[in-house]
Amino acid sequence: MLLNVIEESYLWEVLNECAPGEDWPDRAPYIPHLIGIVEDFLNMGLISLYRHSDEPGYPIIDIPDTEARTIIADPDNWWSPGDFRPIALAPTDKGKALYEGQEIDIDGSQGQ
Amino acid sequence: MSDEVGVEPERLNELASALENLRDVLAANVPVIVNTMESYWNGGTGQSVNLMPLKQAEARSPHDAAEMRARSNLARAWMDNSANIDLVTGGMAYITWNAPDAQDAALDAQELAAAEKSGNLQQIQAIEQDIHDHLDEGSAGQPFLTAFYNQAAPQVANLAASLYTKNGTLKQPLTSADQKVLATYTAGLAAVTKNGSLSAPAAKALTDAPDMWSMAMLIKYGPDAKAYGPGGQGLLQAVNNATVQISPHVIVDASDPEIPALRAAWAWAAQRHISLASTPGDVVFLADPRSLLGAKPEDVQKLIPEEYTGPKALNKGDGWTYNAKGRAIRYEEGNPTGNDLGQPDSLMHRGPYYKISENGYVYRIAAEGSPALSDPNAATISITAPDGTKTYIYENLPTDDPGDGDGRRRGPRRRRRRRGRWSSRWLIRTEPEYAGERSNRRAAMRAAQRDRGVILVGGAE
Numbered sequence: 001m002l003l004n005v006i007e008e009s010y011l012w013e014v015l016n017e018c019a020p021g022e023d024w025p026d027r028a029p030y031i032p033h034l035i036g037i038v039e040d041f042l043n044m045g046l047i048s049l050y051r052h053s054d055e056p057g058y059p060i061i062d063i064p065d066t067e068a069r070t071i072i073a074d075p076d077n078w079w080s081p082g083d084f085r086p087i088a089l090a091p092t093d094k095g096k097a098l099y100e101g102q103e104i105d106i107d108g109s110q111g112q
Numbered sequence: 113m114s115d116e117v118g119v120e121p122e123r124l125n126e127l128a129s130a131l132e133n134l135r136d137v138l139a140a141n142v143p144v145i146v147n148t149m150e151s152y153w154n155g156g157t158g159q160s161v162n163l164m165p166l167k168q169a170e171a172r173s174p175h176d177a178a179e180m181r182a183r184s185n186l187a188r189a190w191m192d193n194s195a196n197i198d199l200v201t202g203g204m205a206y207i208t209w210n211a212p213d214a215q216d217a218a219l220d221a222q223e224l225a226a227a228e229k230s231g232n233l234q235q236i237q238a239i240e241q242d243i244h245d246h247l248d249e250g251s252a253g254q255p256f257l258t259a260f261y262n263q264a265a266p267q268v269a270n271l272a273a274s275l276y277t278k279n280g281t282l283k284q285p286l287t288s289a290d291q292k293v294l295a296t297y298t299a300g301l302a303a304v305t306k307n308g309s310l311s312a313p314a315a316k317a318l319t320d321a322p323d324m325w326s327m328a329m330l331i332k333y334g335p336d337a338k339a340y341g342p343g344g345q346g347l348l349q350a351v352n353n354a355t356v357q358i359s360p361h362v363i364v365d366a367s368d369p370e371i372p373a374l375r376a377a378w379a380w381a382a383q384r385h386i387s388l389a390s391t392p393g394d395v396v397f398l399a400d401p402r403s404l405l406g407a408k409p410e411d412v413q414k415l416i417p418e419e420y421t422g423p424k425a426l427n428k429g430d431g432w433t434y435n436a437k438g439r440a441i442r443y444e445e446g447n448p449t450g451n452d453l454g455q456p457d458s459l460m461h462r463g464p465y466y467k468i469s470e471n472g473y474v475y476r477i478a479a480e481g482s483p484a485l486s487d488p489n490a491a492t493i494s495i496t497a498p499d500g501t502k503t504y505i506y507e508n509l510p511t512d513d514p515g516d517g518d519g520r521r522r523g524p525r526r527r528r529r530r531r532g533r534w535s536s537r538w539l540i541r542t543e544p545e546y547a548g549e550r551s552n553r554r555a556a557m558r559a560a561q562r563d564r565g566v567i568l569v570g571g572a573e
Contacts, residue, residue, distance in 0.1 A: 007444055007467060008426045010435070017474045020500045024438070027472075052424045060427045079438075086435065090427045101451030 001037055005047050006099050010086040011078045014038070024079050031075045038072050038089070044106040046095035050088050063087070118204040121187035128180040132245075135173035142170040174248040181245060182216035182256070183207060189219050216242070217259035224267045228274040236274070240293050243300040257300050258309040265314035268297055269321035272329035291333045298334025305344030319350035328355045328363040404466055404477045405492055405507060406485055409443045412466060416441055431464075442467040443479065456491035456504040460484040472498030 004014045019030035041047045042065065049063040049071060063071060071077050077087050094104050146163050153160045190196055190205040199206070208215060220239045227235035243260070246253030261268060275290040286294070301318075304310045321327045331351050340348060355363045356371055364371065404412060409432075413423065420441065422434030430445035446463045463482035468475040474496040484490035491504035 003461065006429065006447060006450070006461075007442065008429055008433075009469075010440065012438060013440060013469045013474075016438075016469050016472060017496055020498060022472060022498050026498075050427045060425065062427070083437075088427065090429075096428070096447075099447065099451060100449045 001041070002046075002095070002099055005041065005089045005091050005095055008088050008090050010088050011038075011072075012086060014089070015078050024081075028075070028079060031078045034078070035072055035075075039069065041095070042068060042072065044094075045092055046098060048090050048092055050090055051085055052088070115208055115210060116206055117209045118206050119183065119187050119209075120203055121184065121191050121205050122203075124180070124184045124187050128177065128184040131173070131177040131180045135177040135248075138166075138170040138173050142166055174245060174250075175252040178242070178245040178249050178253060178256070179212060181242065182212040183209065185216050185219055185242070186212055211255075213246075213256035214259045217256045218263055220260055221264035221267065224264050224271075228267055228270060231274070231278045233275075233278055236271070236293060240296045244296050247296075247300060247303060254303070254307055254309065257304050258307065261301055261304045262309075262311045262314045265310075265317035266321070268301060268330065269318050269327050270323060271297055271326065273323045273326035276326075286329060286333075294330055294333040295335075298330050299339070301330075302335050302339040302341075302344060305347060306339065306341030308341070308343040310343065310347075315347060318347055319354070324351065324354045324365060325363045327351050328357070404479075406478065406480050406482070407466075408480045409464070412441075412443065412479075439470040440468070442469075446482070456506075457484070457494040459487055459490035460492060460494070 001014065001018060004017065009017075014034060015024075015027050015031060018034060019027035021027035021030075038047070042049075048065070049068040050060050051063065053059065053061055071087055076084060091099065097104050146167065149160075149163065152158055186207040187205040190207055196205075220242055223235055224239050226232070227239070243257065246256040272286065272290075272294055275293065276285055279287050279290055301310075318327060328351055331348060337345065337348055354366055356366050356368070357363050358371070358375060413434075416422070416434050420434040420436045420439070422441075423432035424434070425432060426444075429447075431443045433440055433442040435441075444461075444465055444467060446461050446465060448462050450458070450462050452458045457476060460476060460478050460482055463484065464479040465482055466475070466477045466479055468477070476494045478484045478492040482492065484492045488506065490506070492507050493505035495503040495505070497503070
């Protein structure tokens with residue numbers, strides 16, 4: 001999961017890699033479990049969410065943490081048979097530090 | 113009017129263009145005018161007038177335009193014929209004015225043969241327009257169409273192959289423009305078979321064409337079977353009997369001994385490997401993930417199918433992503449200070465790599481500049497399967513640049529056996545359960561090299 005965060009994967013990519021199943025409906029039952037993990041990451045300040053603009057060349061749109069919780073909790077943002085807007089994960093400084101093996105304070109700022 | 117007349121080709125061309133414009137204007141507006149006026153009159157508004165002359169003019173205009181274009185074509189050909197050079201006086205060409213269709217059809221047949229030989233797409237499209245115009249004529253266009261197809265059948269049969277040679281690639285065998293050309297040529301052919309006027313030699317040239325892929329593609333982009341009429345069903349059946357469609361663009365001879373292997377290959381490729389198909393049923397796959405090992409990102413970008421959108425920048429990291437629904441191709445710069453978690457591919461994540469996600473599979477492949485490429489203990493490819501299992505491939509690239517001529521290898525080149533025995537050529541596991549996979553892969557390779565319409569990203573045998 002942390003590697004997917006560092007790679008700035010979309011939620012559907014996390015589902016694709018972290019949930020078993022030959023096809024999307026087979027993976028869907030695992031979404032609630034993944035929601036829990038990503039919410040934990042968010043609560044620990046390890047990740048943020050963003051999405052790409054619909055217009056080519058426009059800047060990336062950061063999603064505020066307050067809105068991020070709602071987005072993460074909606075299974076349709078992980079996968080939907082119809083059109084849906086991919087939501088990407090990104091590491092915070094603390095998340096990146098964790099990936100690099102540094103000690104971090106999950107309740108406060110990054111430690112050493 | 114005498115049969116042969118002198119004409120000025122340029123002015124005749126202008127006249128033909130004017131009649132074509134009139135035809136198009138009438139076709140676009142007469143139905144609207146007639147319907148609008150009739151709705152007024154039916155509603156009690158105004159007094160009706162006779163619109164029959166307008167309808168007749170519309171009905172006649174395709175024939176007039178096509179006939180004048182035929183004369184213009186003949187005049188141009190006359191001027192282009194070096195045999196007439198001594199006869200050219202005052203810019204006049206001498207043509208048969210009445211019933212020029214048969215001569216024009218013969219001219220088109222000759223020009224189609226020349227166009228296919230030289231790859232002159234513009235000429236092929238000009239003839240397509242002639243066919244289109246004569247189709248618009250209805251029954252009046254039959255003499256031209258019959259004469260054309262009875263003479264040009266071998267070239268018509270070879271048309272798709274010619275278009276492939278001109279524009280096609282394994283990735284896109286026939287462009288949408290090519291398909292439109294084929295559709296018109298096939299519609300003309302269907303009109304002739306429906307009319308029962310296709311000669312036996314012409315029919316034989318179509319059913320016994322040297323390249324039945326080309327013939328099958330002609331039929332594929334043509335009208336429904338009923339458009340060919342009873343007289344064309346034999347032709348359709350013959351093409352159908354002579355060929356077997358493996359995938360949308362891979363059509364092979366029905367007697368091909370490899371058909372079972374080819375079918376199995378496509379089934380395998382579509383289900384077991386990365387398929388980046390732009391058309392449902394097409395097979396686009398990385399025949400061997402090694403084909404991207406050490407590749408430059410700008411080269412990989414050229415391989416990404418059109419339906420993927422991108423490149424899109426990452427927010428925090430360096431790299432890019434292209435994505436289609438449920439599929440993504442990424443380039444990650446990696447993190448040189450990333451923690452070593454002791455995984456076989458940990459080193460790969462410290463440098464640039466590609467990540468390809470699709471259909472339950474995730475491939476991570478070391479890109480140019482990856483430190484893993486020169487470390488025999490580091491996995492350079494990791495594959496996550498839909499069941500969550502991971503497979504690692506340890507394949508190093510020689511860091512010697514063959515272009516520099518020094519012959520030195522700057523890094524080790526070793527393969528490491530792990531979780532089975534790897535073939536030195538394919539890096540495919542060779543346990544019995546994988547033997548079929550290897551066979552399918554080889555069959556797919558052969559098809560890619562032999563037939564049109566297979567997208568093969570590297571890894572050719």
